[in-house]
Amino acid sequence: MNVLVIGANGKIGKQLVEKLTNEEEYKPKAMVRKEDQLQQFKDMGANTVLADVEGNIDDLTAAAEGMDAVVFTAGSGAHTGADKTMMVDFDGAVKAMTAAERAGAKRFIIVSAIGVHHRENWMEKAPYYSAAKHYADVWLRASGLDYTIIRPGLLTNNAGIRKIQAAPDLERAEIPREDVANVIVTSLKDDSTVGKSFDLVSGDQTIEAALKTV
Amino acid sequence: MNVLVIGANGKIGKQLVEKLTNEEEYKPKAMVRKEDQLQQFKDMGANTVLADVEGNIDDLTAAAEGMDAVVFTAGSGAHTGADKTMMVDFDGAVKAMTAAERAGAKRFIIVSAIGVHHRENWMEKAPYYSAAKHYADVWLRASGLDYTIIRPGLLTNNAGIRKIQAAPDLERAEIPREDVANVIVTSLKDDSTVGKSFDLVSGDQTIEAALKTV
Numbered sequence: 039m040n041v042l043v044i045g046a047n048g049k050i051g052k053q054l055v056e057k058l059t060n061e062e063e064y065k066p067k068a069m070v071r072k073e074d075q076l077q078q079f080k081d082m083g084a085n086t087v088l089a090d091v092e093g094n095i096d097d098l099t100a101a102a103e104g105m106d107a108v109v110f111t112a113g114s115g116a117h118t119g120a121d122k123t124m125m126v127d128f129d130g131a132v133k134a135m136t137a138a139e140r141a142g143a144k145r146f147i148i149v150s151a152i153g154v155h156h157r158e159n160w161m162e163k164a165p166y167y168s169a170a171k172h173y174a175d176v177w178l179r180a181s182g183l184d185y186t187i188i189r190p191g192l193l194t195n196n197a198g199i200r201k202i203q204a205a206p207d208l209e210r211a212e213i214p215r216e217d218v219a220n221v222i223v224t225s226l227k228d229d230s231t232v233g234k235s236f237d238l239v240s241g242d243q244t245i246e247a248a249l250k251t252v
Numbered sequence: 253m254n255v256l257v258i259g260a261n262g263k264i265g266k267q268l269v270e271k272l273t274n275e276e277e278y279k280p281k282a283m284v285r286k287e288d289q290l291q292q293f294k295d296m297g298a299n300t301v302l303a304d305v306e307g308n309i310d311d312l313t314a315a316a317e318g319m320d321a322v323v324f325t326a327g328s329g330a331h332t333g334a335d336k337t338m339m340v341d342f343d344g345a346v347k348a349m350t351a352a353e354r355a356g357a358k359r360f361i362i363v364s365a366i367g368v369h370h371r372e373n374w375m376e377k378a379p380y381y382s383a384a385k386h387y388a389d390v391w392l393r394a395s396g397l398d399y400t401i402i403r404p405g406l407l408t409n410n411a412g413i414r415k416i417q418a419a420p421d422l423e424r425a426e427i428p429r430e431d432v433a434n435v436i437v438t439s440l441k442d443d444s445t446v447g448k449s450f451d452l453v454s455g456d457q458t459i460e461a462a463l464k465t466v
């Protein structure tokens with residue numbers, strides 16, 4: 039199974055690519071924006087492609103050719119403004135979905151944010167961020183893709199514990215980025231997660247068991 | 253015909269409300285954000301309502317109750333940042349559409365911007381602005397509303413000449429705000445504009461004739 043990881047250079051993306059290289063059945067392709075980001079993924083044994091979600095859809099479609107799945111874990115980051123949030127987290131995601139559809143990569147997993155499906159939970163100081171995530175999710179649900187929408191809580195750099203809670207609506211709580219990557223890997227393996235959207239925080243269920251309940 | 257004008261205090265909105273008060277068959281309701289913006293519309297003989305597209309959908313739905321049509325001509329303006337563009341021009345428009353649907357106000361006219369339906373035309377310096385307009389239009393087309401999407405070119409404060417060009421794709425050119433207001437009034441009268449989207453600039457056709465061709 040060929041998996042394009044968009045946003046591979048991010049903290050979740052990097053761990054995801056590495057985990058996928060360790061799985062017999064997966065061949066990840068790390069998509070990054072800069073030349074100097076390529077080598078680390080080649081060293082892992084992953085395929086790589088240079089492309090930008092702010093670029094044109096043709097380049098993204100070329101990147102998605104031959105892929106079975108696309109994981110969108112790109113984000114403009116906390117240091118950029120609302121303009122980049124709009125163009126990366128929302129418009130970039132829409133372009134990635136269009137590219138996946140055009141390339142015939144049916145499976146699409148997006149990393150969203152906890153609670154954004156309810157307006158009243160949107161971040162007071164950065165509603166545009168919540169809006170961008172929400173609208174990308176809405177767009178994906180309306181697409182013809184086999185989607186999974188993962189809405190993690192407060193991301194930490196702690197080591198993963200492989201114990202989670204996953205449900206349509208959860209209280210805001212922490213989850214290690216590594217466990218988000220673990221959940222993505224397991225979602226790729228578990229077709230029952232197709233067409234599902236769920237909040238995700240650390241919990242006491244195994245990932246395998248929790249994903250069966252979403 | 254009761255018409256809610258969202259963004260009534262804007263330069264197009266103000267002229268639109270005034271024109272509608274002069275039409276026997278229309279009763280406009282000017283929606284504004286601030287108390288001190290109300291009187292000018294009362295003086296025109298228009299109904300008024302205090303509400304904000306950045307507010308909650310219930311308030312917008314209340315504003316749309318009893319209306320036959322909603323015109324969305326609100327915009328965050330050139331002086332605000334991308335955050336407001338996202339939350340007013342896009343999310344605000346989406347909320348207005350939701351409110352119109354809930355209130356049973358089937359007819360919905362939006363003022364978009366020329367060319368935004370083609371990515372390659374998006375403003376280089378403010379792609380988020382073009383994106384916000386574009387996605388609001390996409391949302392409206394996907395809604396169950398009887399929509400008209402008007403995409404005017406470069407807006408001027410010149411007096412209207414009531415001569416236009418309207419077509420799916422036009423070269424960027426000027427159009428007086430007053431003529432955009434005139435086109436909205438005529439669109440409300442002409443059901444053949446339902447389900448239509450068009451670029452709009454000054455031209456040599458009468459508004460009535462031009463709208464028959466879109």
